[in-house]
Amino acid sequence: MITPRTIVLGQTVHLEVGDFTVVSYANGSYRLRDELTGEYQVLHHSELAQQLPPGESLETADPVDTWPLQDVLDGLKPVKKALIPYLQQLIDGTPIDGGEPNPSFALDISKTKRLDYTIEALGKVGIDMPLGSLKRDLGKFEKKGIAGLVDRREGRKEAAFARVHEDVQRALAEILVGYKGKSTVTYTAIRAELDVLLMDRFPTPEDRPKMPSLSTLERLVKHMSGNQNPTTQAKRRQTAALSPTGMHRPRLVFGPGDECQMDATTLDIFVRMPSGKVDRPHLTALVDKRTRSVVGLNLTESDPTSIDHAVLLAKALVPRRLRPWAKDYDSFGLPRMPWTKHLSKKQIETFDSYCPYIFPTRILIDNGADFKGTVFGLACERYGVSLTEAPIHDPTAKAVVERFFRTVKTKFCQFVPGFSGGSVANKGADTVRGALLTLAELGELLEKWTCIVWQNRRHAGLEDDYEEGLDHSPNTMYAACIELTGHFVLAYEEEDFINLLPTEERTVQAGGIEFDGRKYDSPHLAPMRNRKRGSDNATPKVVIHYDPSDEHRIWLRSPDDAGWITCHWTKERGMARPLDEAIALDAHRRALDNISFSDAEADVMMVRFRNRxxxxxxxxxxxxxxxxxxxxxxxxxxxxxxxxxxxxxxxxxxxxxxxxxxxxxx
Missing domain, CATH: 1.20.5 (Single alpha-helices involved in coiled-coils or other helix-helix interfaces)
Incomplete structure (x- = not known):
């Protein structure tokens, strides 16, 4: 706890009007005697603190000053104990070994040189101390002796903003709740609201709690509001409010087609529509979650309907046909997919054997009326495809297809004539005046980019489990998954050797703990998620234990020290099926042996396709x-x-x- 400032009876207090001696104290007020005139006056303790001259404060009662010398020495750290003779030598030249005085520390030598000599001498005995730290320790030693070297920070457990009045914190909490869903404001506006609220609740100035400074208010707002700080962007607060507060539970899938995500967006490209007008088309995509492969695409002139989605499903259920640009597969040395070995020679000549064929057994859709239409629902029911609606206000439910749309914008759209820039502010004046593609030409170009670039481009969401920094492409992951199946097993538990494992420090975020490129989570981490320190608003770190040969789990102590918390890898193979290990190993080998494209190579290929x-x-x-x-x-x-x-x-x-x-x- 921070040592309180106190006044001792008989102490001389230097005020702006003169020097006074403290005579007595009662009911929160001090009785002072003027040392010049001998007159008495009574001052409230808050008024006394305000009358102190600038730069002065009341004396601090330091309990360390009353400790016996041996207790002070016992309270010192070993480094501080070893520093005492060197500090004494700096002050009066007393040699550290009791022998002859060292000429380098004579009093006629400048203090700067003596400090440099001391740092050099400390380095020889294995004590690495910066110059600033040595100066601070020397000042404390000169002022209070050995007691000045005691670390007074140990055992300090004052709560965050304990010095802010409870009525102030309660009023500020009400104001912050009122800003929910409102536009972004500044800290000065929040402080004005707080000031008015306190004046209304405490009309008498003597009873009114002290207003915090603007900097203190800023720290208090950040501490109390979390991710709903009214000074941040309203859209960011709205998105943060949708984030689940409990443990993140990813929907694990085993094979291709187990879950395919479907969504629609408006492309940032102006094209010539079949009707003759120039407008931005709508893209509907069906993306497989396990392999990130594009199962089907559909471009429409207007908003897609339930019939358009049924057409897309029909395209997805039939293998892709060979296109005129299929010769580019061989020019880049791309391999055929394993499923094609079951095709006849005629079928190989008809179907695109360089792309995956995935039958979507379950499709995740949003709550739009076009996806819940009768035609699309009946089409899925006819072919045995299950439809699952995403939760309302859950932006991460269809993260895979949303990530595909973002990549289409950055890796495809900005290279195509008629790129709109994504917003009115980024749109050029001559965007629609140049040579524009037709809707059919754009569809052919997008299909080519998808089959050649996207399917063979390394994807950050398909990280390799055996080599850090190595990512798989959708085609290599599909080739590894296509022929392997299995069943679920229970994960094993081991806790006997946790205390002997190596440790690291990490922070607990909303999605769990990130360690070695993986996410680990547990429902018991709820009290530690997004926790902030009151002093600097930083996220405190926790000590985790990990087994270098087991990437499935990590352990850390519970906040109340009641036991160990086991955090599992959110994509743990043991929670899926046993052959997931074989899939990961096969995908690792294929990623090393097969050709895949980097981001720079993908961009160069897109420029070539665009030019052609x-x-x-x-x-x-x-x-x-x-x-x-x-x-x-x-x-x-x-x-x-x-x-x-x-x-x-x-x-x-x-x-x-x-x-x-x-x-x-x-």
């Missing part, structure tokens, strides 16, 4: 213009010839103009 698509589009437009011009020229020549050969009824013109006839024939 734009070039073909421009050539087609130019050829169409040339054909039209030629047709107009031929039509003009035919009209001229017809006018010449038409008989003239005028008797004065009985002869044919052969010169004009020859010119028209040419």
């Amino acid at each position: 698509a734009v070039s073909e589009s421009v050539d087609a437009v130019a050829q169409e213009a040339r054909d039209k011009k030629k047709e107009e020229k031929e039509q003009r020549a035919a009209n001229t010839l017809a006018n010449i050969l038409t008989p003239d009824t005028d008797s004065s013109n009985d002869f044919t103009n052969f010169a004009a006839l020859e010119a028209a024939a040419r």
